[in-house]
Amino acid sequence: TAMPMIRGVFLNPNETFDPQRHTLQFHFTQGDLMRREIESVEVEIMGVAETGLTIGQVEDMKSRTVNDRLTPGFNLRVTGTKLRVVGDKPGVGIFFRETATNTATRVDEGDIVINNPSELMIIIPALPVGT
Structure with a gap:
């Protein structure tokens, strides 16, 4: 059925x-x-399925803009799949990258307010213009 x-x-x-x-x-x-x-039924393996994380949208909670503005010191809501931050190795975490210089600004672990597979809520750190 x-x-x-x-x-x-x-x-x-x-x-x-x-x-x-x-x-x-x-x-x-x-x-x-x-x-x-x-x-x-015959089974044919076509390759490995893409299983990486996806970011659907980011919402700046101060300005209420989506995929646009970031307001340091306020919350940012990120929705998608496989977003949960797990682990304590140096490269694990949430980072903002300044595109011109490739400089990364890490979000402190204590500033991750919600840490779920489909939703993150973080406090946006102080960022250089253009990040």
Whole structure:
């Protein structure tokens, strides 16, 4: 059996499906026939799947701008996947990089307010202009 499912946020009960904000998925339940047929399925490995982190957006909580401005001393909300900071090696952490000089400014561990796989909230450190 197949069960359709719509993912995404609807702003009100009368809103219609919008492919820009919603996705349609199907979930399947295996029947006896499908379970028997699994034995005859050929598997071809195409390569290693991309599993790195992704940043969906950054929101400066002071100015309420998205993917635009950074206000040092205030919160920055980062959403995406595989964002959680784990480990204590020197290269592990959150850094802001000044593009012209490639100088990195590290966010102090105590300034990481939320540390989840899909969301980070940090206090933006003092940064040189252009970072």
